[in-house]
Amino acid sequence: MARSPDASNRVRADRRNGPPGCRPTAGLARIFIILRATLVFARLAPEILMDQPRRRRASAALGPARVWHYARAALALITGVAFLVGGFAVFRVWSAVHTISPRAQPADLITLVHAQKDEPGSLAWKIKHEERINILLLGYGGPGHDGPYLTDSIMLLSIRPAMREAIMISLPRDLWVKIPALPRNGYLMGKLNNAYAIGTDHKNYPNVRSDWKTDTGGGDLAAATVSQVTGQPIDYWVGVDFKAFRDVVNALGGVRIDVPTALDDPYFPAGESTGRMHIRIAAGWQQFDGERALAYARSRETTSDFDRSRRQQLVMLAVRQRVLSLNAIPRMLSLLSALQDNVRTNLRPGDMQQLADLAGRIQDQDIHRVAIDTSNLLRSGYSSSGQYILQPLDPTYIALHRYVAMALPDRVTVAARVPFQLQDGSRRYWLPYGIGTPASIMTALLQPEGWTAMLGPASPRLLARTEIRDGSGGSAAATVAWLQGYFDGALVVTVPAPTSGPAVTVVLGSDFTLKTFPAPSRR
Known part of the structure; x- marks a missing residue:
């Protein structure tokens, strides 16, 4: 135009x-x-x-x-x-x-040296009143890359200030979603990684809602889309391009990462859009400069998008550890230079200060990590135009909403480390071949939250309603109450203490499996 x-x-x-x-x-x-x-x-x-x-x-x-x-x-x-x-x-x-931070005002700089007022809705208010804080982290190529504003990395960081605990939930870029981009509550169907691009590229998307035609439109639209997917309000978002990522890691003097599995990728792109290079990263503790850390976070040809999500979480934690271990003042201007042209956020300066202080009070072991992918709540498929996409097993997103809503359980209850097992008690469900059963999937999802969950043998008796069999004699009351809430009012049955194995057992009935793992529509 x-x-x-x-x-x-x-x-x-x-x-x-x-x-x-x-x-x-x-x-x-x-x-x-x-x-x-x-x-x-x-x-x-x-x-x-x-x-x-x-x-x-x-x-x-x-x-x-x-x-x-x-x-x-x-x-x-x-x-x-x-x-x-x-x-x-x-x-x-x-x-x-x-x-x-385009929304920042000059007066906001005062909050860097004076305490921020805890006005309703501010980060200081949320921390004071122990409200959950949700921050969307976005990574994209930036100018000079193919699809410069398509987000390769989409991560929801959720924090409970009172418990000094957080969880990082990675969402796949190929998730097929409704993007609320158009006026009059209209939407576009597309991959989740398109949302930031649609709100940023006003030249190629001139007809978007006026809310997104701002300097922060990309992040605001991505946040609105992720909010629909997760059922959580997104308080803040941060978008970082590849150059900023490289420069920040270099400004910090590099980061150290304990690599869990060796990475060997001969197909990693050598340039912005052409050429290949071979990257090899051994298992164990490794030192990364900015270029190598970016390659480790982006590689996927010899693994998968889901492995990449987990590596991105490791890199994010390593950057956090490095920032907290340094006296940042001498590096402030070099960090600002690295960030200035390649980072966007709706956080204001006072919020940044509050968030940095809060992050410093959270221990590494209290930051949990999980990726939503085809090993748990998603399935692969193709759009009507032939694009490879991912879709939720539960098309209503209720299962994903419930999981995210309860992803930060009470720390005292989790710390009690009451073991429990999950059993399949229904055959009424649909799952892609080879990814497991409802009980195995729920076990794998609950473990990253800190629960001592384990997979038990299938129940010999099929159930219409999910049961929680409590043989703890009341000692596991808090854990049982949390499980009853998660499994949507499951029936609690008091049983004698078992002679072996966990005292608490969750048997998944068809009331849970039909809603969480329904058969796909034939439309």
Whole structure:
């Protein structure tokens, strides 16, 4: 669509001044006042010194008044230099912060040195009131890559501040979803990784809803789409391109990762769109620079998208560990330089500070990791246009919503480490060949949350309603209550303590299996 000259002028003005609502305010004006005062100090101090009559060099010849006069001039010079350096640093920090976070206001910089007000809806409010915080993390190629804004990495980071616990849930890019991109609640059908691109590329998607025609439209649309998929409100999002990822890792001096399985990929792309290179990464502790860490996170030709999701989680944890282990102040400007042109977020500066403080209080062992894929709640297929896609086994998404909603159970209950087993008690379900049974899938999903879950033998008796058989004598009451909530009002039956094995058993009845693993529609 051709742009009018007036529109072009407005665009150029917005680039200079920021988008409407983000233009220089009193906060930014103060920065410019500092810079002007700096120049005045720097100009006047030498004149004060040069205007003094020549005196004898011996310090004894100078009276106290003259010594003070020279000292005052020197202080003026030092102050001028300090204002110049400080003013430049503040301006540079503001410029970088506003580029990264288009919604930021100059006054937000104050929250970097003063406590953020805990206004309703703010991150400080959520932390104070122990509300769950959901942050969407997005990784994409960026300019110069094929499909520059298609998100290769889509990860939901969910935090419970009171428990100082978090879970990273990776979602596959090929998940076929409704993207709420169009006006009047209209949507586009597409892969999940298209949402950020549709909200970012206004030239190729000119008819999107006005909500997405902003500097943060890509992340906002991706967040709205992921919210539909997971059933969770997305509070914040961060989008990072490959260059920022490489530069941040390098600015941190590299990261160390305990590689669980060796990686050998002779087909990894050598350039932006052509060429191949062979990457080999041995198992065990390895040191990664930015380029190698990116290759480790992106490789999939000899493994799968799902293996890649798990590697991306390892890399994210390694970056976090490195940031927390360093004194970040000396590296601040190099980190800002790495981030400025290649990161976007709706987090404001005060939120970033609060989030960094919160992250520092969460231990590595309290960050759980899971990937939603074809080994649990999804199946593969093809769209009407022939694209390879993934779809939920439960087309209503209720099973996925329930899992994500309960993905951070009470830490005290989990820490009790009450063992329980899951058994198949129904044959009324549908699963792709070879991926297991309902009981094996649920066992694999609950273990990453910290539960001591194990797969038991199939029940000899088929059940219409799921049962929780409690032989703990009441000692596992909290665990049983959580299981009853997760399995949608399962019947709790008190039984004698078993002679061997777990005291608690969950037998999955057809009420659960038919809803979670239904047969695909024949439409």
